[in-house]
Amino acid sequence: MSWLGRFFAHERLETELDKEVRFHFESQVADKVRVGVSENEARRLTRLEFGGMEQVKEDCREKRGTMWLETIGRDVRYALRRLRGAPVFSCMVVLTLALGLGANTAIFTLVHAILLRSLPVTDPSRLYRIGDQMHCCYFGSFESNDGDFDLFSYDLFRQFQQASPEFEQLAAVQAGGGSYTVRWGDSPAKSLRTEYVSGNYFTTFGVNTFAGRPLSPGDDTKGAAPVVVLSYSAWQREFDGNPNVIGATLHLDQHAFVVVGVAPPGFYGDRVAPFPPDMWMPLASEPVMEGANSSLLQPDTAWLYAIGRMRPDVNLGVLQTKLSGVLRQWMGTLSTFTARGGAAEIPRQHVVLSPAGGGIQKVQQQTGTGLRILLFLSSVVLLIACANIANLLLARSMAQRAEIAVRIGLGATRGRIIQQILMESLILSVIGGVVGLGVAYFGSRAILALAFPLSRNMPVSADPSWVVLAFAFGTSILTGLLFAGVPAWVSSGTQPADAARGMNRSTRDHASIPQRLLLVFQVALSMVLIVCAFLATRSLYNLEHQRTGIETANRYTVQIDLNGPGYTSDRLNGIYREIEDHFSALPGMTAVSFARYLPLENNIWGSCVLLQGHPAPGPKDDCFSNWNRVSTNFLQSIGVPVLRGRGFSQDDETSAVPVVIVNQAFVKHFFAGKDALGQRFGVNDLEFSSAFQIVGVFADFKLEDAHGDVRPLFLRPRGQQYMGYNAPDQQAAEVSSLYLTRMVLQFDRPQQDVEQLVRSTIAKVDPNIPVVRVLSYPAMVANNFNQDRLLARLTEAFGILALLLASVGLYGVISYSAVRRTSEIGIRMALGASRSMIVSLMLRSAFVQFFAGLVIGVPAALFASRMMQHLLYEISSDDPWAFVGSVAVLGVCAAVAALIPAMRAASVDPIRALRTE
Amino acid sequence: MKKTEDKFDLPQGTLDLLIMRVVALGPIHGYAIAQRIQQMSREALQVQQGSLYPALHRLEYKKLLSSKWKPSDTGREAKFYELTVRGRAQLKTETENWTRLTDVVGLVLKGTVEGIG
Incomplete structure (x- = not known):
């Protein structure tokens, strides 16, 4: 019979043992009776010779090797009985532990899901990224003060690709995602998140498709038929998992794309993001969508991250040095970097290789410090909980001292006493651990909702994984032993004599x-x-x-898309006015305005400001200013006053003289606080430095980062185009800046269901204009x-x-x-x-x-x-x-x-x- | 309990050997094993129940002995032990070891040291 068999055959073995020993006893008695001893005397003598039948049995039981398990079983039953006898104490301990452990596990769930998890791809440990910073989303100059580059142009990416056979595959991915209006047949237009990736994207990650085929390098060549791969969740959510979508033609804005495949479930792309891409598009389709404004064709427009699969046994240091060399050599060929003293900066420029098994670490870098602090603090909570439980157990064991003293007096060893007390706390910690897991589950859901309130399909789940379960279980057992150890040791040292001495009578x-x-x-x-x-x-x-400088009460923000339905730039002013008229006619509407970007929306762009009559700034001069294009009453709609000069008027929208208004920070930075009215400046090139004339100064407000200081900002009026550009890409950029996709609606009182109101009003103007997002301004802030x-x-x-x-x-x-x-x-x-x-x-x-x-x-x-x-x-x-x-x-x-x-x-x-x- | 001069404690492990030797003669229950050892040792060895049964159970768990419940001479059911194939082999090697050991120890104890005599 095996060891385990012996354990389960416990009952039968006990009966047999008893029968066997009793047989021996009876035989011995019978032998004595046979030689003439009286029955009673024979029994007495035999009992003496036996020296304790129970002892014999106990020795036999020990030989089974299952004693320790049976002892544990007994201890468990004993402990459960004792805990039931003290329900208040037990509940207190379980509750304390559950809260402490729950807090800890909830935070750990997030730490694991966000910071520790690898991408769900083949062998993620071999993924590396060129670059360790998080610059986004478009750059056209030196990137950091210390020369660390991480955002690359397509041209530079190709150079890296050619120079580094150490990468089995090196893929390029768009740094910032975008969204396009997608139409399929007669179904209503929807706005989907997109990401441009190189053709070897899926090969690099070793990821196939759920259906259809992945993108291939062939799709990523100039003139190739435009294709996309859908994410599984977008396929389910937006197309109800309809298999007919695969192979079908979708219209992205006005361009036809064929859906060649659906990515596998669980694959969320190259990074954890609050808004993961719904579809991946080859880089080669970017010029198709963006036309002359395309970034792909600009050798100095950096907008891509590079992530690749490393071959085994590559010396990373050597490769990093080599790639930095490629970077510097490439920079030397571009006037963007060599002009105006920039050449002196080039020797400091470099790249850093970083492990990318978890993908691009953007969310991780943003939330890492906070999560680590929270993990630390929740551990402190757990420690306090442990101290409390230790105190409760200590008090309890003190109360039981008399009982323990009696047991020691009756022969219980110190080890047995400790064992039993530990068993009690172990049971408590297991129960506390299970309840704590429940607390953790709801806790981490609540925390996720707090941390990313506006996210959609974020690939971070509150469901505990095996690692989390192991963590919680391990922690609960560890704490159980930790907080029980002291009381167990203290009470096991009780002297049996104390029990008799009435030890409750004490002052110390x-x-x-x-x-x-x-x-x-x-x-x-x-x-x-x-x-x-x-x-x-x-x-x-x-x-x-x-003081952010803007008013948000009773204001709503709306994001629409005018590219999608195919509005050309010459039709823009007409449609703006039509939308404006429809909204202004609504009851309770105080102001309606348009802007390209909204303050505190976390999205803005900027340019290097070139002042008329000043030399061009060098690479170390801070010439950067944010800029935005807005409708006439934009400042009024967000409650920002014009301090000097004038605001925009209806005439500016169509007049030929380009005018701008600037904030106080702009005046302070570029004119050292001197009068800026009437001054001129331009962007792109010194030859345009007289392009815009400053006609007003408005009060500072925070535009991009609510944590930082107010940065220089200039505003240009809606519809006013600078006609001086002659290069096609500059012209294209100027035209694309005319598309204002954000609106501010100011009501005179709080509103119900603005989203419905917005959608129906826009639909009255043109049902083809998709409403991307409606959000109250306070919620956006x-x-x-x-x-x-x-x-x-x-x-x-x-x-x-x-x-x-x-x-x-x-x-x-x-x-x-x-x-x-x-x-x-x-x-x-x-x-x-x-x-x-x-x-x-x-x-x-x-x-x-x-x-x-x-x-x-x-x-x-x-x-x-x-x-x-x-x-x-x-x-x-x-x-x-x-x-x-x-x-x-x-x-x-x-x-x-x-x-x-x-x-x-x-x-x-x-x-x-x-x-x- | 009287203690006679010619009774002594068994060296460690010897009891197992004696039990196996007795069981080798045929199926036998615990009480008879104790009796038989006593007889065969001419009353010099008296096996206590406290050592006999744990030893029997240990040998059984090591699969050197097997057991069966059968009626005894008195008609009561008793647990009869038998040597397994493994037990028989074990008895053979252990008996050889024991004989060799006692021979060698005897040689040393009886012999004279060269150079002294």
């Missing part, structure tokens, strides 16, 4: 020292969490209540603070949790010590101590621990808050008010938690106290 007990240390530890850790919560909350408040909100809300939750746990811990320890010292208190009161003296006696030790906790906690909090310094907005990481406030909050909670049991202890009747055992 050394065993409570671990409890007090745990309390100090809890206060210190809570301090860390509360300070972080204070700082993050204050930072979010500062962000949300800052709030989207700027997702990370800050996540950090603030979670640190608040952690802080409250920590406060709660620490208070419960303190309360427990004080009330426990009050019970232990009941008779002492009785004696003191009998000798004349007043109630207030008793209260202060009880509080004294609590405050010693509180202050000891602060002594450790304040420096620890300083350390922790410094980690999040650069995530804070307009508040210093050592803000005194945050620290004073935290101490105050913690102090009040500690005082309440300590006062209640202290008062109760003082209210005891001295006679009764003296009688307590």
Whole structure:
């Protein structure tokens, strides 16, 4: 019979063992009776010779080798019985652990899903990216101050490809995604996310298609028939998984594309992004879509990331040096980089190879610091929870000391006692772990919604993976052993004699020292969490209540697409006016305006400003200004005043003299605060430096980054085209800037269901114009603070949790010590101590621990808050008010938690106290 | 319990060998094994139940012995042990080892040291 068989045949083996030993006994008795001993005497003698039948059996059982398992089984049953006997205690422990573990696991789920996960592709460890920065989305000059390049033009990408056979495949992917209006047959037009990729994209990742075929290098050649590959989720969502789509012709804007395949389910592209691409298009189709404005054909327009599959055993350092050489050599051939002193900068330019198993690390870089801080803080919560549980167990084991002493007196070994106590906490930690997983599941869903509120089909799921499950399980077991170890050891040291001695009668007990240390530890850790919560909350408040310079109340933002339905530039002014008229006629509408980009939408473009009569700026001069094209009443619609000169008028839209208005930051930066009215400047080339005349100055408002300072900005009027350009690409860019796709609708009162209103109004003008997005302006601004909100809300939750746990811990320890010292208190009161003296006696030790906790906690909090310094907005990481406030909050909670049991202890009747055992 | 001079403790592992030797004679239950060892050793060895049964069970789990429940002489059911094929081989090697060991130990104990005599 095998070992396992013996374990399961337990019952039968027991009966047989009993029968066998009994047979021996009876035979021995019978032999004695046979030689003349009386039956009773024979039994007595045999029993003596046997020396304990149970001992014999026990020795036989041991030989089965299943004893330890049976002991564990017994311990489990025993522990469960004991835990059922103490439901409040058990629930407290499970709940505390579940919250602590849940918080930790929820954060870890996100850390794993966002930071640790590899792309779902073949052998992701061999993927490398040329570049380690996150420049986006179009660049036409030097990229960083230290010369680190990561965004490349198509021309440069091809040079890299030719120079690096070390890459099995090297693919190019569009840095920023785009969207096009897609039509299929008679179905309504929809706006889908797109990404241009090189023809070897799917080969590089080793990914095939779910249906049809992937893109091939043949698709990515000039003049090839335009094709796309759909993502699986877009195929399901937008086309209901209709198999007829594969091979069908879609119209992207006005251009016909054939769907050649659908990517496999789960493949979300080359990076984790809030808006993953719905379709991949070959680079060669970019000129088809963009015409003369195409980036592909511009040798110096950088808009691609390069990611490739490395051959085995490649020396990365050597390859990096080689590619940097290719970069510098390529730059030397372009006047963009050599002109105006740029040549001196070229030797510093280089690329850095970075591992790309997780894809392009954009979201990871944006959220990494915050997530790591949150993981750290949630671990602190878990530690506090552990300390609490250790305290509860300690108190419990103290209460059971008499019982344990009796068991030791009866012969239980120290090991057995420890084993049983550990089993109890192990069971608690497993239950806590399971409940904690539930907390984590809902927690991480809530956190995802907080972190990426506007995302669509983001490939980050809150479902726990095996790694997460293993993490949670491991952590719960580890904490179980951690928090049970101390109490188990302490109580197993009980002397059996103590039981007889009436050890409950005491004024001091050394065993409570671990409890007090745990309390100090809890206060210190809570301090860390509360300070972080204070700082993050204050930072979010500062962000949300800052002066952005724009009014957003009762305003809605609308994004439409005019390229899609095929509006040519000459028809634009007409359609703008028509849309404007329709919306203005709506009841309650105060203002309707158009813009190419909206403030705080997180998207803007810019140019190098060339002032009339000034030499061209060198490579190190900051000549960059954002610019935007807007309709006449745009500034009015977002509540921005014109400070000097004039705003735009209807005449500007069609007049031939190009005019611009600029913000205060522009005046300060380019004119050192001197009068800018009437001055002229241009972009692209010095020969156009007289193109625009400044006619007004408007108040600063934040355009792109709500965390940063206001940058220079100039506005050009809707419809006004500069006719001086002669190069086709410059002309094309000028024309494409005429397409204003954003609208601001200002109502005079709060609105219901604006989206429906917008869609029906636009449909009245032209049903072919797709409405891409309708969003209230405050919601769009709030989207700027997702990370800050996540950090603030979670640190608040952690802080409250920590406060709660620490208070419960303190309360427990004080009330426990009050019970232990009941008779002492009785004696003191009998000798004349007043109630207030008793209260202060009880509080004294609590405050010693509180202050000891602060002594450790304040420096620890300083350390922790410094980690999040650069995530804070307009508040210093050592803000005194945050620290004073935290101490105050913690102090009040500690005082309440300590006062209640202290008062109760003082209210005891001295006679009764003296009688307590 | 009286302790006679000619009874002594068995060296470690010897009990297993004795049990296997006795069982080799034919199917036999535990009580009879103890009796038989006592007889064969001319009362010099008395096997205690406390050592006999754990040893029997250990040998059974090691698959050196097999067992069967059969009626005994008295008519009561008893657990009869038998040597397995493996047990028989084990008995053979262990008996050889034992004989060699006692021979060698005997040689040393009886012999004279060269150079002294």
